Amino acid sequence: xxxxxxxxxxxxxxxxxxxxxxxxxxxxxATAVNASKKAEFISEDNQYSIASGxxxxxxxxxxxxxxxxxxxxxxxxxxxxxxxxxxxxxxAKKWKTSDYRSYGLFDGVTGxxxxxxxxxxxxxxxxxxxxxxxxxxxxxxxxxxSRRSFGSPYIQPLYDVISGASGAxxxxxxxxxxxxxxxxxxxxxxxxxLPRNPANNFYISEYFPSEELYQKYPDGYxxxxxxxxxxxxxxxxxxxxxxxxxxxxxxxxxxxxxxTWLIEMTLGPASEGIHTVSEKPERTSMNxxxxxxxxxxxxxxxxxxxxxxxQALPCTIIxxxxxxxxxxxxxxxxxxEKLQLIADSLYGSGKLGLCHGLAGFLLTLxxxxxxVEQIRDGxxxxxxxxxxxxxxxxxxxxxxxxxxxxxxxxxxxGFLNGITGTISSxxxxxxxxIADTCDELDVMFFGHRRIREITL
Numbered sequence: 200x201x202x203x204x205x206x207x208x209x210x211x212x213x214x215x216x217x218x219x220x221x222x223x224x225x226x227x228x229a230t231a232v233n234a235s236k237k238a239e240f241i242s243e244d245n246q247y248s249i250a251s252g253x254x255x256x257x258x259x260x261x262x263x264x265x266x267x268x269x270x271x272x273x274x275x276x277x278x279x280x281x282x283x284x285x286x287x288x289x290x291a292k293k294w295k296t297s298d299y300r301s302y303g304l305f306d307g308v309t310g311x312x313x314x315x316x317x318x319x320x321x322x323x324x325x326x327x328x329x330x331x332x333x334x335x336x337x338x339x340x341x342x343x344x345s346r347r348s349f350g351s352p353y354i355q356p357l358y359d360v361i362s363g364a365s366g367a368x369x370x371x372x373x374x375x376x377x378x379x380x381x382x383x384x385x386x387x388x389x390x391x392x393l394p395r396n397p398a399n400n401f402y403i404s405e406y407f408p409s410e411e412l413y414q415k416y417p418d419g420y421x422x423x424x425x426x427x428x429x430x431x432x433x434x435x436x437x438x439x440x441x442x443x444x445x446x447x448x449x450x451x452x453x454x455x456x457x458x459t460w461l462i463e464m465t466l467g468p469a470s471e472g473i474h475t476v477s478e479k480p481e482r483t484s485m486n487x488x489x490x491x492x493x494x495x496x497x498x499x500x501x502x503x504x505x506x507x508x509x510q511a512l513p514c515t516i517i518x519x520x521x522x523x524x525x526x527x528x529x530x531x532x533x534x535x536e537k538l539q540l541i542a543d544s545l546y547g548s549g550k551l552g553l554c555h556g557l558a559g560f561l562l563t564l565x566x567x568x569x570x571v572e573q574i575r576d577g578x579x580x581x582x583x584x585x586x587x588x589x590x591x592x593x594x595x596x597x598x599x600x601x602x603x604x605x606x607x608x609x610x611x612x613g614f615l616n617g618i619t620g621t622i623s624s625x626x627x628x629x630x631x632x633i634a635d636t637c638d639e640l641d642v643m644f645f646g647h648r649r650i651r652e653i654t655l
């Protein structure tokens with residue numbers, strides 16, 4: 200660990216919380232402004248997005264401005280909001296001229312709407328602009344889905360969290376909660392179909408999202424991950440349609456059984472996030488011991504993130520057996536020793552970002568701690584876990600800026616895999632409770648607001 204990281208640890212250990220946050224803010228502001236002014240992009244066609252474009256910078260700067268305002272740093276607050284507005288204007292311009300037009304949360308216009316909403320609320324401009332856009336996106340998505348049959352071949356980007364309906368609609372509901380869905384039929388039709396043949400409904404045998412996946416799984420696969428797969432899509436759709444679901448007791452029972460199946464697959468044969476059997480996947484023992492790896496902690500495919508996404512569901516939809524399975528898994532993993540092994544694996548491989556790195560792992564852990572009311576007794580979530588996160592936050596600063604392993608040919612400053620998102624995660628994970636920041640990140644990555652505040 201370098202001198203910078205050691206300084207933060209020292210301040211945290213011997214100084215007051217206020218000293219820690221003031222030192223933290225000095226570093227965060229300097230790093231954020233530098234990253235913003237030297238913005239680099241991994242895609243010329245998608246410079247408006249929140250994943251790797253201007254919207255991500257805008258969101259990060261807005262989130263940081265809330266905390267500088269809370270600490271009375273008016274000049275910095277003004278400068279950060281000014282920079283955020285500049286990035287929003289650039290994002291809007293890039294959207295109008297881009298050949299790639301998506302409504303996705305991470306790679307499309309919904310991410311811009313989320314960043315615009317954050318800026319307007321923070322700057323005192325109200326929510327009208329973002330709410331109007333969110334309402335329009337909701338209608339367009341529902342209209343698009345209504346023209347499809349879920350029995351047709353599953354096209355991953357159409358429904359997933361990164362590019363598709365589940366991510367975009369959950370974010371739109373955060374921005375515009377007063378406007379519901381006039382017609383939920385396209386979503387409820389999906390949910391009503393799922394329990395009948397859960398494996399086949401998400402089996403990908405064509406429309407592969409990448410050549411790498413086609414080469415690795417030429418006969419097809421089921422994606423159980425959060426970013427693109429079942430664990431991200433299904434919980435969000437259930438939460439979006441909860442009023443309809445809970446008025447239908449039979450559908451509630453069917454979806455409860457489906458969620459149990461999803462958990463069994465997550466902890467069994469699909470532990471790595473991918474399963475290759477097309478019809479009825481055989482269940483393997485969940486008691487088998489396997490080496491702890493960084494993969495277990497990644498947001499995109501990791502088991503912890505999949506469990507966290509399911510934890511965001513209403514308790515009534517999770518059967519007692521499903522609760523038991525999740526709790527038994529969490530008891531094994533949520534120990535300082537095993538958490539340290541996961542963190543060391545990610546850090547050692549140079550993966551620090553939100554999607555598949557250390558920041559995403561810590562975000563997931565924090566979310567699980569925040570939802571402790573939904574987790575039964577016997578799971579070691581305590582001050583010890585909070586101290587572990589605080590130590591890793593000091594460590595996370597070590598390699599900023601950095602090269603993400605997925606984009607070795609480019610310095611990635613984006614939100615999903617780069618330093619912009621890492622800065623936001625450090626802000627989120629700091630000792631200072633930041634409700635609005637948490638809301639945005641929790642909805643983006645888990646489709647749900649936190650149950651309660653928790654101070655680390």
